[in-house]
Amino acid sequence: MSDASLNPSTTTAGSTQPQEAGFGDFFALLKPRVMSLVVFTALVGLLAAPVSVNPVVGFTAILFIAIGGGASGALNMWWDADIDRIMKRTKSRPIPAGRITEGEAFGFGIALSAISVIMLGLATNLVAAGLLAFTIFFYVVIYSMWLKRWTPQNIVIGGAAGAFPPMIGWAAATGSISVESVLMFTLIFVWTPPHFWSLALFMKSDYDEAGVPMLTSTHGRRVTRNHILVYTLLLVPVSFALAFTSIGGPAYLIAGVLLNALFLRGAWNIWRRDETAAEADGYATEKTVFKHSLYYLFGLFVAILIDSALRSADLLAAGPINFWGV
Structure with a gap:
């Protein structure tokens, strides 16, 4: 399957020949600035919960919440590669810049999504893992694939994806909402x-x-x-x-x-x-x-x-x- 076929909204016109990707390019796919907000608010949710959490469990939970947030970013960049090539703010991202192919970003995002959800469930509980899985689904499918290009209310409804991390952190500590x-x-x-x-x-x-x-x-x-x-x-x-x-x-x-x-x-x-x-x-x-x-x-x-x-x-x-x- 070609890279273009992974994203029906992307055409091969004007594409650049991919260069060899480095660690920094794959890290950029995770949207580290956005991920930092995910990590911080999830950490607050975990620490504010009225339950004492083992430091190792807490660190593991935040790590995999961060990876799940990064996976969402990678899948968002895969889907939005066509418009990222147009916008000044995003045209230097790894895919439009030709450093990573869309197929590589898709595989990377799917792998990290599965790892983060499974490991968070094993480290904490199914409620936290379920919330993380739903967050990834919401950001990639509901927001990126549907709302973003369909309605001016995209950021209103889609904003829910960025609001889940403190709930996930709280659930990781308490097993509840x-x-x-x-x-x-x-x-x-x-x-x-x-x-x-x-x-x-x-x-x-x-x-x-x-x-x-x-x-x-x-x-x-x-x-x-x-x-x-x-x-x-x-x-x-x-x-x-x-x-x-x-x-x-x-x-x-x-x-x-x-x-x-x-x-x-x-x-x-x-x-x-x-x-x-x-x-x-x-x-x-x-x-x-x-x-x-x-x-x-x-x-x-x-x-x-x-x-x-x-x-x-x-x-x-x-x-x-x-x-x-x-």
Whole structure:
């Protein structure tokens, strides 16, 4: 079977002769920047869980969650090779650059998917393994193959794939799903649209050229700005809901107040701008909000870790009722 036949959306026109791939090329297939977020949020989910986990088991769980996340990235690059060749942001990736063939990426992604799910199940439990398998399936099939090229709501629904890691980490520790893990999922799920739409505002031409129906392309930047503000407003109560669970605490409450205020101000500034002003300064505000959105998510999950550490040291009460004094 030829490489092109593996991806029906890819043609051989304009393809380059593959060079010999190195370790760095296969590592790039794993989308290490995305994988770092997967690892971090999964680690928070595992450490915040009210169950003591053997360090070796915990390390093994995070390792295979990371490998599963990387497998999703490799399969996404396999499927999206045709549009990656068009977009400036992605044309230097291993496949469009001709360093790895689509067939090699496909085989690599499938192998890592199977290894990560099986080993996570053996190291922890079937709930965690099942969630990891579903995450890979959701990202590759539901998001990459279906939603991404079909609907401007692609990043809204598809954002669920990036929201599962803390649930997987929690399940690896507890063998179950809880209110806390669902709220961590919901936090990332609602955060994803304004995060990526702020990127799309200053990367619009890339999506236009590739034919990806991002909201900026299908409905325009004005509608996208409206959506960023609405989703950021929805994000505030979702983020604060975690403070009223067993993993809430003073660190999370303080971080929530400061980070939500910063994110809301950024979303408001994006909403009130017109395209003339945005183009004049090179979309500086949009780029700043995109960067701050990363700090937002990182800061809230760090706060969960801090409160978990304080609770482990018996410096906090063990539950939300005692913490809030009601």
